[in-house]
Amino acid sequence: MEYNQTELLICIASRQMEDRTSAFIGTGIPMLAAALAQKTHAPNLMPVFEFGGTGAKLEELPLGVGGSRSFYRALAASSICDVMEAAQRGLIMYGFVGGAQIDPYGNLNSTIIGDHDKPKVRFPGSGGANDIGSLVWRTIAIMKHDVRRFVEKVDFITTPGYLTGPDAREEAGLPPGTGPYRVVTDLALMGFDDKTKRMKLLAVNPGVSVEQVVENTGFKLIIPEKVEKNEPPTEEELKILREEIDPTGLYI
Amino acid sequence: MEVVESGEGELFLPPRMNEDRQWMLKNKSWALEPKVMSESDAVRKFIHEGDYIGTELYGFVRCPMSLAREIVRQKIKHLRVAGQGIMEIDILIAAGLVDKIDLTYLGYEVYGLSPVLRRAAQSGRLQINEWSNAALAWRLKAAALGVPFLPVRVMMGTDTFKYSAAKVVECPFTGEKVCLLPATMLDVGIIHVHRADEYGNCQIDGISGFAFETARASRRLIISCEEIISTDKIREYPEKTIIPWYLVDAVVEAPFGSHPGEMPYYYWRDEEHLSWYVEASKTEETTQEYLQKWVWDLKSHEEYLALVGKEKLDLIKSKAKGR
Numbered sequence: 295m296e297y298n299q300t301e302l303l304i305c306i307a308s309r310q311m312e313d314r315t316s317a318f319i320g321t322g323i324p325m326l327a328a329a330l331a332q333k334t335h336a337p338n339l340m341p342v343f344e345f346g347g348t349g350a351k352l353e354e355l356p357l358g359v360g361g362s363r364s365f366y367r368a369l370a371a372s373s374i375c376d377v378m379e380a381a382q383r384g385l386i387m388y389g390f391v392g393g394a395q396i397d398p399y400g401n402l403n404s405t406i407i408g409d410h411d412k413p414k415v416r417f418p419g420s421g422g423a424n425d426i427g428s429l430v431w432r433t434i435a436i437m438k439h440d441v442r443r444f445v446e447k448v449d450f451i452t453t454p455g456y457l458t459g460p461d462a463r464e465e466a467g468l469p470p471g472t473g474p475y476r477v478v479t480d481l482a483l484m485g486f487d488d489k490t491k492r493m494k495l496l497a498v499n500p501g502v503s504v505e506q507v508v509e510n511t512g513f514k515l516i517i518p519e520k521v522e523k524n525e526p527p528t529e530e531e532l533k534i535l536r537e538e539i540d541p542t543g544l545y546i
Numbered sequence: 547m548e549v550v551e552s553g554e555g556e557l558f559l560p561p562r563m564n565e566d567r568q569w570m571l572k573n574k575s576w577a578l579e580p581k582v583m584s585e586s587d588a589v590r591k592f593i594h595e596g597d598y599i600g601t602e603l604y605g606f607v608r609c610p611m612s613l614a615r616e617i618v619r620q621k622i623k624h625l626r627v628a629g630q631g632i633m634e635i636d637i638l639i640a641a642g643l644v645d646k647i648d649l650t651y652l653g654y655e656v657y658g659l660s661p662v663l664r665r666a667a668q669s670g671r672l673q674i675n676e677w678s679n680a681a682l683a684w685r686l687k688a689a690a691l692g693v694p695f696l697p698v699r700v701m702m703g704t705d706t707f708k709y710s711a712a713k714v715v716e717c718p719f720t721g722e723k724v725c726l727l728p729a730t731m732l733d734v735g736i737i738h739v740h741r742a743d744e745y746g747n748c749q750i751d752g753i754s755g756f757a758f759e760t761a762r763a764s765r766r767l768i769i770s771c772e773e774i775i776s777t778d779k780i781r782e783y784p785e786k787t788i789i790p791w792y793l794v795d796a797v798v799e800a801p802f803g804s805h806p807g808e809m810p811y812y813y814w815r816d817e818e819h820l821s822w823y824v825e826a827s828k829t830e831e832t833t834q835e836y837l838q839k840w841v842w843d844l845k846s847h848e849e850y851l852a853l854v855g856k857e858k859l860d861l862i863k864s865k866a867k868g869r
Binding site: 321322343344345346347354357358359360361362363364365366367371372373374375378381382401405406410411412413414415416417418419420421422423424425428429450451452453454457462463466467468469544 | 603604605606607608630649650651652653655656659660663664667668669670673674676677678679680681683684687698699700701702703704705706709714722723724725752753754755756757758759808810811814815866867869
């Protein structure tokens, strides 16, 4: 079955989440990934939205993290402090982040390009991203893969990855044991090396070579001896995605 | 407690615990007095040039748009603003009314980036402090507690911290680093709710974002509501009163007050109107044309709704989700 890049991203992101856990969901692809996970391998994956919606059924896609649908038929409709405090208390496993730039340690920029006080380009700013990147156990970044986005040094660290390397998060005061877990792109799936905390290639997407990934990464990516291949979206995944999750084609 | 690191951003309004206590003593009343007034009177009476104001909402949801349009109509200048800003802060910036902003996110969510913010930031005419969403809400929580700061575990190690006005200290109990967020004690808070009585007892349906904290962090509090209900109704469900009367200074009845944003269970967002705004925002000239047509050429929220048209309002009402 044919599929597009967005559908592939959603499927791969969705497969990273285990059942019976919680995920902080951002606008767009993470919502579709969580909805797909719920309808396939993780029926008890609980979506948490930053303005207070928890355990929503995601039958219709929310248009924002505080949209009516983020708490439609949910188990709780509380507040931003409530859910952020749950994350700070150690209760939230996954969280999705994104940005205009990412570096080898998974630090993300969604604030500016250039000088802060008179930037060349202004982006929206942190929103909940810094909170998610600081507090959840495992951060999953979803990115477009090219050399402009995968850079040696980001212009601005909006959201913390492993900062400058091993132990840097803990030294900065962030909760131990948290940090970047996966980076999902249109080309590949990356993780992070246990020792150096630098980004490591885990698997390439269908039809993509390791060389292609290297060429599109603006820093030295760790390439292990064995690189897996991501499976393309299954017929079941695509059917659920197109017919149940996003039937009007808002995102896919 | 030793300060390990300080953000470089200017603290737009240092926490004023004792001044606020004195101010509350002098200006706030527990008497049940009617506070219903027009948006024009509420804004004229309680928002002044140079004030530090806060808006509460979530994206395009439950936005105090009718009040934001009124501030634009009255052109109240040199504002300092704290908020999770989408369209309500966007139009204040577009009208040139904001000098300084405590920002967490300003964009149009699924509709993309904000060209209004881009123009203001890239020209250097808007002074911006960076914060995270939780930080902004927790700063209001600190103000609501009446304390000068709240220790938290976000923002550390990042440039978001560097360009904020927060500080990192060593915790006197554990020795670990914590980030201290300064309390945001607002001059004026602006919140749109589902229902309120004439005294300002407010009910919100669904998630409540950071309304609880904003209401308690503000000296003056202007409430707009979809409908005014009787105090008897409030007394039937006192546990639903998320904002009690003694915090409130003005109650403005504003049906469809969140338009073109949505109001949970009441009406859906006006997607057509939002697309007009997103398109208009792309150039300075078309943004001003939008404001002329939808704000300055109209005298009130009533006239605004007449221009939107009954057909459109019926349509968004019919698209709201039930329970």
